[in-house]
Amino acid sequence: xxxxxxxxxxxxxxxxxxxxxxxxxxxxxxxxxxxxxxxxxxxxxxxxxxxxxxxxxxxxxxxxxxxxxxxxxxxxxxxxxxxxxxxxxxxxxxxxxxxxxxxxxxxxxxxxxxxxxxxxxxxxxxxxxxxxxxxxxxxxxxxxxxxxxxxxxxxxxxxxxxxxxxxxxxxxxxxxxxxxxxxxxxxxxxxxxxxxxxxxxxxxxxxxxxxxxxxxxxxxxxxxxxxxxxxxxxxxxxxxxxxxxxxxxxxxxxxxxxx
Numbered sequence: 001x002x003x004x005x006x007x008x009x010x011x012x013x014x015x016x017x018x019x020x021x022x023x024x025x026x027x028x029x030x031x032x033x034x035x036x037x038x039x040x041x042x043x044x045x046x047x048x049x050x051x052x053x054x055x056x057x058x059x060x061x062x063x064x065x066x067x068x069x070x071x072x073x074x075x076x077x078x079x080x081x082x083x084x085x086x087x088x089x090x091x092x093x094x095x096x097x098x099x100x101x102x103x104x105x106x107x108x109x110x111x112x113x114x115x116x117x118x119x120x121x122x123x124x125x126x127x128x129x130x131x132x133x134x135x136x137x138x139x140x141x142x143x144x145x146x147x148x149x150x151x152x153x154x155x156x157x158x159x160x161x162x163x164x165x166x167x168x169x170x171x172x173x174x175x176x177x178x179x180x181x182x183x184x185x186x187x188x189x190x191x192x193x194x195x196x197x198x199x200x201x202x203x204x205x206x207x208x209x210x211x212x213x214x215x216x217x218x219x220x221x222x223x224x225x226x227x228x229x230x231x232x233x234x235x236x237x238x239x240x241x242x243x244x245x246x247x248x249x250x251x252x253x254x255x256x257x258x259x
Contacts, residue, residue: 023064026055030065034074035088045075045083073245089152114158116144117212123161131225131237133161140167145212146240155246157209161237182228182236191230199225200249209241220244 030051039045046054051062066083069075072090077083120142128136139161146156160181162170169188170181186193203223210217226238 023061026065027068039085118143157241159239195229197227215243
């Protein structure tokens with residue numbers, strides 16, 4: 001049977017009942033089967049020819065559907081090995097796009113939510129030295145998970161370091177997803193953010209991070225550190241650890257050429 005010959009007499013033949021491309025319907029069908037546990041993690045996924053025969057569709061349709069599954073992190077294809085099931089749920093990647101760093105921070109905060117996993121406590125001496133905070137007794141930290149609304153897996157393991165003298169502005173409101181932490185400090189204390197320093201590095205998830213992020217220990221991740229500086233000096237540091245398959249950031253820089 002060809003795609004143009006699909007009929008109601010073929011129950012397993014996916015049709016696009018929503019008016020879109022046929023491969024989308026096939027993709028939804030296969031996603032549902034994966035989510036239902038019909039294929040074990042690490043097991044071989046049916047071949048293109050097997051899916052063509054089962055659903056009565058062309059190889060082009062099957063390839064497009066499987067490409068959709070690969071982009072979602074559900075399956076992986078390797079030459080000479082075949083296609084393997086990786087996950088029961090889509091590994092949606094959060095993509096941050098902004099024209100400048102201030103907008104990027106605002107978008108990151110307003111489009112996600114933060115869940116505390118530890119009660120606020122004093123910064124460790126090790127962290128104080130590592131982040132150049134000064135006396136650790138003058139700093140508090142909040143640790144939690146950053147989530148998006150469309151992915152059951154956390155997108156990031158976040159820690160905020162804030163001087164104790166500013167903690168009153170955020171002590172009970174760090175988890176407020178609609179307001180960025182450090183702008184709240186500048187407003188309440190009449191400060192002006194003068195610079196924002198950001199560093200991005202590649203790292204590997206340690207056991208503690210991996211457990212909370214529901215990821216494999218030792219898997220690659222992006223480590224993002226931001227330092228917020230006003231006329232009163234450093235008012236806070238943010239650290240985010242993001243599994244590589246769940247986060248991406250893009251920036252646009254406008255260039256002025258002087259003659």
